[in-house]
Amino acid sequence: MDEILAVSGLVKSYGGKRAVDDLSFVVRRGEVMGLLGPNGAGKTTAIRIIMGILAADKGRVTFCFSGNTTAMDKSRIGYLPEERGLYDDARVLDTLMYLGSLKGMPRAVARRAAMEWLERLELVDYAGQKMEKLSKGMQQKVQFVAAILHRPELIMLDEPFSGLDPINQDLFKGIVRELQDEGLSVLLSAHQMNMVEELCDSIFLIGRGRQVLYGSLQSIKDGYREHLVDLRYPRGEDPSFLRLVRGARVIGEEPGHITLGYSGGSINGLLGDISGGLTILEVTVRKPPLHDIFVDAVQERGEEA
Amino acid sequence: MKNGNPASVLKVARWEFLKGVRSPLFLVMTVFIPLIMGALVGGMGVIERMSREERLHIAITDETGALHSYLVAQLAGSPVTVTRFKGPAAELEQALARGEFDGHLHYDRRQLEAGIISLLTRDPRSVSLGQLERYLLRSLTLFRLHELGLDGEQVVAATTPVRIEVRSLSGEQPPPAALVAPMIVVMVLVLAVVMSGQVLMYGVIKEKRNRIVEILLSSISSLELLVGKIIGFGLLSLVQIAVWTAAGLAVASRFVDLGQLGLTAREVVPSLVFFVFGYLLFASLFAAVGATMKEAEGGSQAQGMVIMVPMIPLFAAGAITMSPNALWVRVMSHIPPFIPVTVLIRLASTQVPPAELVSALAVLVLSVGGFIYLGARVFEGGILRYDRALNLRDLGAILGRRNQ
Numbered sequence: 101m102d103e104i105l106a107v108s109g110l111v112k113s114y115g116g117k118r119a120v121d122d123l124s125f126v127v128r129r130g131e132v133m134g135l136l137g138p139n140g141a142g143k144t145t146a147i148r149i150i151m152g153i154l155a156a157d158k159g160r161v162t163f164c165f166s167g168n169t170t171a172m173d174k175s176r177i178g179y180l181p182e183e184r185g186l187y188d189d190a191r192v193l194d195t196l197m198y199l200g201s202l203k204g205m206p207r208a209v210a211r212r213a214a215m216e217w218l219e220r221l222e223l224v225d226y227a228g229q230k231m232e233k234l235s236k237g238m239q240q241k242v243q244f245v246a247a248i249l250h251r252p253e254l255i256m257l258d259e260p261f262s263g264l265d266p267i268n269q270d271l272f273k274g275i276v277r278e279l280q281d282e283g284l285s286v287l288l289s290a291h292q293m294n295m296v297e298e299l300c301d302s303i304f305l306i307g308r309g310r311q312v313l314y315g316s317l318q319s320i321k322d323g324y325r326e327h328l329v330d331l332r333y334p335r336g337e338d339p340s341f342l343r344l345v346r347g348a349r350v351i352g353e354e355p356g357h358i359t360l361g362y363s364g365g366s367i368n369g370l371l372g373d374i375s376g377g378l379t380i381l382e383v384t385v386r387k388p389p390l391h392d393i394f395v396d397a398v399q400e401r402g403e404e405a
Numbered sequence: 406m407k408n409g410n411p412a413s414v415l416k417v418a419r420w421e422f423l424k425g426v427r428s429p430l431f432l433v434m435t436v437f438i439p440l441i442m443g444a445l446v447g448g449m450g451v452i453e454r455m456s457r458e459e460r461l462h463i464a465i466t467d468e469t470g471a472l473h474s475y476l477v478a479q480l481a482g483s484p485v486t487v488t489r490f491k492g493p494a495a496e497l498e499q500a501l502a503r504g505e506f507d508g509h510l511h512y513d514r515r516q517l518e519a520g521i522i523s524l525l526t527r528d529p530r531s532v533s534l535g536q537l538e539r540y541l542l543r544s545l546t547l548f549r550l551h552e553l554g555l556d557g558e559q560v561v562a563a564t565t566p567v568r569i570e571v572r573s574l575s576g577e578q579p580p581p582a583a584l585v586a587p588m589i590v591v592m593v594l595v596l597a598v599v600m601s602g603q604v605l606m607y608g609v610i611k612e613k614r615n616r617i618v619e620i621l622l623s624s625i626s627s628l629e630l631l632v633g634k635i636i637g638f639g640l641l642s643l644v645q646i647a648v649w650t651a652a653g654l655a656v657a658s659r660f661v662d663l664g665q666l667g668l669t670a671r672e673v674v675p676s677l678v679f680f681v682f683g684y685l686l687f688a689s690l691f692a693a694v695g696a697t698m699k700e701a702e703g704g705s706q707a708q709g710m711v712i713m714v715p716m717i718p719l720f721a722a723g724a725i726t727m728s729p730n731a732l733w734v735r736v737m738s739h740i741p742p743f744i745p746v747t748v749l750i751r752l753a754s755t756q757v758p759p760a761e762l763v764s765a766l767a768v769l770v771l772s773v774g775g776f777i778y779l780g781a782r783v784f785e786g787g788i789l790r791y792d793r794a795l796n797l798r799d800l801g802a803i804l805g806r807r808n809q
Contacts, residue, residue, distance in 0.1 A: 115802075153622045179623035185616030190424060198420050202413060202624035246620060 103164055104129045104254050104285045105150065110159035112145055119145045121309040123159070127254065132276065132286040134296040134317075137306035138398055143289045144182050146306070147258050150287075151179055165253050175204040178252035182259045182289070184243050188232040192223065192242055195231065196249060203250035210249065217245040221271070237268055244272060248279065255279065256287045261295055273299060293391040303390075305397055312397050321387040324396075326363040329370065332356060332382040341377050345370065356381075361388070409632055413625040417633020418640065421608070425641040434600065435645045439652045457484070459533050462505075463524070463541070464490040464497060467512040472548060479544040485536060501527055508532055510541075517549050588726075590673065591753040593649055594680040595746055599716065601642035601684065602691040605634060609695030609784075627785035632777065635688040642684060675762060676752050682766070683745025685773045687715055689780035690742075696787035697800065718746040729755035738765045741772035 105127040112120040120142045127133045137143050148154040150161050152172050162169055165176045186195055193214055200210030218224045221241045226234055234242065240263060248255060257276070261269050269292070276286055276299055290296050296303070303320055305313035313320055328351070333339060335356040342348055347364015362370050367385050374380060425431050465487050467473045473489040480487060488506070490497050500506055509525040516522050522545060526532050543564075550560045612618045621630055694711055718725065718737060725734050729751045737747045738761065748765050751757050786803030 148619075151623050152626075153619065174624050177623070179620065181616070181619040181623070183616045183619055186620070187424070187612075187617055188615055189428065198416070199620065199624065201416050202621070243620070 102129050103127065105287070106160075106162045106164075107146075107150065108160045108162070110146060110149060110161070111157045112142075112149060112154065113157055118309050120149065120156070120306075123304075123306070123309075123311060125304045125311075125314055127285050127287055128302075129253075129285055130280060130283050131301045132280050132288060132299050134300035134303045135287055135289040135306070136296060136303060136394060137312075141306040142309040143306055144258060145309075147179075147181075147256055147287070147289065151177065151256065163254070175250065176253045178247040178250065178255040180244060180247040180255075180257045180260055182262075184240075186231050186239060186243060186246070189230055191228055191230055192218070192234070193227040196242065196246055199246045200249045203252075205250050213249050213251075214245065217249065221245065237264060240264060241268070244275075248275075252284070254285045254287065258289045259291065260288070261290055261292050269295065293389065293394060297390045305394065307398050313393070317390070320393065321390075324387060324393050326361050326388060326396075327367060328386050328388050329360040329362050329367070330382075330384040330386075331358050331360065331374065331378070331380060333358070333378045333380060337378055339378055342374065345373050409626065409629045413629040414633040414636065417621075417625065417630055418636035421634050421637025422640045425604075425638065426644065430604070431641065431645075434604075435648050439649055443652075443656060456533060456535050457539070459536055460484045461486070461507045461533065461536050461541075463487050464500065464506040464509045465512060466490055466497070466509065469512075471552075472512040475548050475551065476541075476544050479547065480540055483540045485540040501525070514552070517545070517552065588753040589653070590676055591749045593646060593653075594676060594683075594749055595719065597642045597646050597649075598680065598684050598687050598745065601638050601645070602687040604641075605638040605688050606691040606695035608634065608638070609692050610698050613696065613698075628781040631689070631692055631781050631784045634692060635685060635777075638688060639681070639684050672752070675757075676749055678766065679745055679748050679752070679769070682769045682773050683715075683749070686741070686745060686769065686776050689773070689776040690715065693780035693783040693787075696784040715742045715746065718743050718750060722750050725750045726754045729757070735761065739768050741768060741776070744769045744772070 103126045107126070108124045110120050110123040111118065123142075123146055125133075135143050135146065145154065149156045149159075152161075152174065161172070163172060163176070164170070165173055190198075193211070196214035196218075197207055197210045200214065201207055205213070215224065215227065218227050223234075223238060223241060226238065231239060231242070244260065247257065260272055260276075264272065273295060276288070280286060286299075288296070288300060297317065300317055302316045303313060304311065315323070329348075331339070333356060339353070339358050342358065342360060343350055345364070347362055348370065349361045350358060351361050352359040360370075364370065371380070371383065461484065463485065465473050465476070467489060470489065473487060476487045487510075490500075490506075490509070497506075497509055501509055504527070507526065510522060511525075513522075524532070524537070547560055547564065550563055555563065612621075618630075625633075690711065721737075725737075725747060728734060734747065734751065737743045738751065738757075744765055748757065748762070748769075783800065783803055787799070
């Protein structure tokens, strides 16, 4: 996969406080990349710099559209900002046509594309309505359409799922997958870790403006030192000795079932330690969910700072 | 700040124009305000005419009979009538109380010489002061001159005021309408500049509040957005002026011969040029101010003062009209924020020397470029600050930042 976006050494300060501090990453063509971080970590600032809405103090943002390296071409990028809204006194179709035309779409093409999307999102009956007549969820769908109407090569979605009900979250998720299948690249900022885990190929985690984790989802999970180990054993046996096993911590326990967090080295070694004191009926070893990795990494960075 | 793409600017201008034309606010401002003003002017005319027709019946006690007979002759045909009362004072008071007379005037030579004559009424508030001044006072003044021994011709000569009649070299005297029309044009232009600038400012605040602005800035630059808005709202303003002018001319044509207004292209074109550049200057200033505000209601005193600065010449309009070519007025005609209104008022009052018009226009055009540039910088720096209004320190930081 070749790169469509390369960010290098991005720095941005507000009144002496560094909001973004030396960020570097790439987004590859056809990839969905998650830009994660706690509130105030610098995600939105980074996205605004990439979009050219804010200027960086230092660093470089390079795009490579259709094989040509360029500084910026806003018509090839779709953007759904976190702080979003539309003209409440304008009609849905007019608004979409206007926003499409600003991205370089001829008005007739923008109209046709807007109607197709409205049809698909079951909003076609509202095409002639003013935005203020639509529910919040409907408005969010229109905003999403505005970001992808012009079939950009790179889409930046800043918290696209916030405020959506589960049905519409699934709808948006399906569309993102579809766009990825069509070869589009997506830079996604979200707090819903399950969504990120399902959609993203790679992840960039920011904490206090700096890089905390970066890589493919699988490599980040593989690189995380702890495993989650679920053990089932006959009721009546005593698993309390497991608390003394080096590198193990008990996360959950109920009769006949215990979940351990293990970062003591080889799983084989752990199983050897367990089998001496407990009859293993079933064992499952897995990497922790992204949520846990996120919390752990952010807390670790907080303690460092 | 990036350079603007004219195509993007025109798309924004088109959108703002069409959205504005369809808005109820535009309809109200464009159609209803002239209607309301017309109704007010018409209403005042009706009230004035009604008050002129109000009748007054005054009782006069005049032992010599000289005043009564003089007033009867003078007030013939007017709504004020006088009756000489010869009965006792108590009876006159009763007649006043019954409303048979609106007032009682006792003629006393010493009072007339002193210049103060008492009028006794049931209630001083119920007597039309307008009618007293219009008819009775003038007649009493004439009577005083008559009593001093002046004959009819001398009285006419003494009571006719001296006027200065201004004529052109050719000897033509412009009709009164021609003197008033340029001032009306100026007032319409100033009103349009201020109103459209403020509508633009509130539009910017609204876009900031409803968060559309970040979506727009993901497609175009802040400079393109700002200039597009200024052009769009400017076109709206021109439509508004066209409607107002058409309505004004339609109404005026019923009362005066439009040909007498003497409004030629030579007089109107300079005003329109200063109007256009004045609008650009004000609009960039107002849009920048809008970008620094969080809510329309939340403007600080400093922001309010910024908006007021270009309108300062309006407060001095009387003095400018009286001395349109005074040195201080010529200086004001070259101070950027004051240029549009000052020059527009001067154009309505006098023949501004062409060289001065050109120099003022040159300063104005350069200032417009500077204001749009600085306005765009403030716009760019302030438009995404959703959480609070910008203060002077923020502005300093934005304007002090090197060009991006």
